[in-house]
Amino acid sequence: MPATSMEELVSLCKRRGFIFQGSEIYGGLQGFYDYGPLGVELKNNIKAAWWRANVYERDDMEGLDASIIMHRQVLRHSGHEATFSDPMIDNRKNNKRYRLDHLVKDQKADVIAKVAEAMGQSAENFPAVVAALNASPAQASQALKDAGVRDPFSGEVGDWTEPKPFNMMFKTTIGPVADDESYGYLRPETAQGIFTNFKNVVDSTSRRLPFGIAQIGKAFRNEITPRNFIFRVRELEQMEIEFFVVPGTDEEWHEHWLERRLSWWEAQGVPRSKIEILDVPKEDLAHYSKRTYDLMYDYPTLGHEEIEGIANRSDYDLGSHTKNQSELGLVANVEENLDSIAKLTIPHPETNKPVVPFVIEPSAGVDRALLAVLSEAFTKETLENGNERIVLKLRPHLAPIKVAVIPLARNKAELVELARSIKNDLQKLGLGRILLEDSGNIGKAYRRHDEVGTPYCVTVDFDTIGQSGADRGEDASLTGTVTVRDRDTLAQERVKISELTAYLQAKLK
Numbered sequence: 001m002p003a004t005s006m007e008e009l010v011s012l013c014k015r016r017g018f019i020f021q022g023s024e025i026y027g028g029l030q031g032f033y034d035y036g037p038l039g040v041e042l043k044n045n046i047k048a049a050w051w052r053a054n055v056y057e058r059d060d061m062e063g064l065d066a067s068i069i070m071h072r073q074v075l076r077h078s079g080h081e082a083t084f085s086d087p088m089i090d091n092r093k094n095n096k097r098y099r100l101d102h103l104v105k106d107q108k109a110d111v112i113a114k115v116a117e118a119m120g121q122s123a124e125n126f127p128a129v130v131a132a133l134n135a136s137p138a139q140a141s142q143a144l145k146d147a148g149v150r151d152p153f154s155g156e157v158g159d160w161t162e163p164k165p166f167n168m169m170f171k172t173t174i175g176p177v178a179d180d181e182s183y184g185y186l187r188p189e190t191a192q193g194i195f196t197n198f199k200n201v202v203d204s205t206s207r208r209l210p211f212g213i214a215q216i217g218k219a220f221r222n223e224i225t226p227r228n229f230i231f232r233v234r235e236l237e238q239m240e241i242e243f244f245v246v247p248g249t250d251e252e253w254h255e256h257w258l259e260r261r262l263s264w265w266e267a268q269g270v271p272r273s274k275i276e277i278l279d280v281p282k283e284d285l286a287h288y289s290k291r292t293y294d295l296m297y298d299y300p301t302l303g304h305e306e307i308e309g310i311a312n313r314s315d316y317d318l319g320s321h322t323k324n325q326s327e328l329g330l331v332a333n334v335e336e337n338l339d340s341i342a343k344l345t346i347p348h349p350e351t352n353k354p355v356v357p358f359v360i361e362p363s364a365g366v367d368r369a370l371l372a373v374l375s376e377a378f379t380k381e382t383l384e385n386g387n388e389r390i391v392l393k394l395r396p397h398l399a400p401i402k403v404a405v406i407p408l409a410r411n412k413a414e415l416v417e418l419a420r421s422i423k424n425d426l427q428k429l430g431l432g433r434i435l436l437e438d439s440g441n442i443g444k445a446y447r448r449h450d451e452v453g454t455p456y457c458v459t460v461d462f463d464t465i466g467q468s469g470a471d472r473g474e475d476a477s478l479t480g481t482v483t484v485r486d487r488d489t490l491a492q493e494r495v496k497i498s499e500l501t502a503y504l505q506a507k508l509k
């Protein structure tokens with residue numbers, strides 16, 4: 001049974017060192033989280049699994065790592081300066097600020113119905129209600145007051161201002177000159193670094209259509225109300241592909257990527273049955289999108305929320321970063337660009353004429369992925385003896401620690417040394433982190449490793465040295481046996497130390 005509430009996950013993450021509040025010792029910074037000793041391993045493993053599947057296992061992909069701070073012209077021509085905003089609304093009574101759609105969505109059903117009615121919409125079509133509120137700010141303010149929309153902080157009906165757009169990009173000054181022009185943006189999506197490097201990658205790799213560029217990296221969004229743990233943060237990490245195709249083949253490729261991405265989630269232990277595919281309504285599409293599928297994972301407590309967006313970005317971005325677009329027959333309606341120095345085109349594979357390709361973009365959040373993976377793996381079980389245990393049934397390739405090697409007694413140097421040498425041998429296999437767990441109490445060690453999802457525990461006990469004839473001067477690492485405990489079945493098997501690496505390598509493959 002996966003986790004049933006967000007609280008269970010938050011508590012496990014803190015208790016076992018997956019995730020901590022950012023800047024915690026100064027009271028915390030809202031919307032920022034730090035990944036602890038186990039969190040960083042899990043995160044790295046998720047990213048490695050994504051990279052493997054999308055770069056190494058394909059023949060039509062290149063990788064990239066572009067810089068985080070970008071020229072302001074990039075974000076201007078991408079459309080983010082003008083449109084990357086969320087509707088913000090204030091309560092005059094206590095000066096609290098909310099994201100309009102979140103505020104309304106979290107009200108009781110009868111209040112939402114009243115707001116919808118006042119805006120001439122059906123409550124069933126929530127995106128249309130939000131669109132109507134945005135389109136008529138004065139009417140929206142009145143509708144919220146009349147419907148009795150409550151402030152989530154005070155619980156009282158608010159005195160609501162007119163909603164207005166709030167741009168979510170973080171702006172920063174660059175260099176020691178503080179004139180009005182010396183600023184840039186922290187990228188709000190990794191995608192723009194791929195578009196601006198399109199020509200560099202094509203020229204340096206001789207790629208032809210169709211092909212993709214993959215990137216994993218940080219993105220920053222000054223969310224009005226960060227919330228729900230790592231689900232909505234201000235500093236996030238994305239795993240993005242921009243897949244460039246011949247215009248006209250884009251719809252087919254969009255379906256291809258939908259399928260590929262769903263099967264990747266399945267391989268990480270996030271089943272299709274828990275993901276709803278939302279064909280995003282036209283009025284809700286981002287400014288660059290021709291069509292978008294949002295993958296909506298059923299998060300504990302939150303319900304179905306976006307874990308990944310798969311957008312058909314048409315020729316919008318490459319077109320808008322291109323100088324003198326007029327002769328290129330762009331489909332997306334982009335403004336003439338006189339600032340750029342580039343022509344982001346590629347020869348059409350049949351006609352050889354320069355063409356601005358269409359782009360399919362699967363864009364997944366690492367933080368949201370980690371939350372979904374944890375939630376699916378989280379299991380509470382009642383054992384035969386009536387005891388309860390929490391176990392993270394993570395797929396082995398994602399487990400932060402692959403094997404814990406435990407000497408039965410921490411004060412017995414012989415046991416500890418043998419455990420250390422077993423650990424060192426296993427570490428050489430390159431499977432990921434192997435841990436020497438010499439905290440002393442075997443019961444506690446098993447409980448801890450169940451909770452953090454370690455697939456196997458190897459215990460070195462007195463039999464190991466006894467059997468080996470260490471007292472007769474024999475080498476325990478050649479002749480002794482150890483106990484291997486399986487996290488999921490709890491089965492314990494005696495395995496010869498000389499056969500242990502092959503045994504675990506096969507199990508963890």
Ligand code: ATP
Pocket residue numbers: 221223230231232233234236237238306307308309363364365366367368369
């Ligand atoms: P939402 O509607 O939830 O704000 P979005 O539609 O703005 O998300 P995209 O712009 O499509 O999100 O970003 C791609 C992916 O990046 C999302 O599917 C999500 O996994 C991740 N992501 C976006 N914003 C955040 C955030 N504030 N915190 C954590 N992850 C995020």
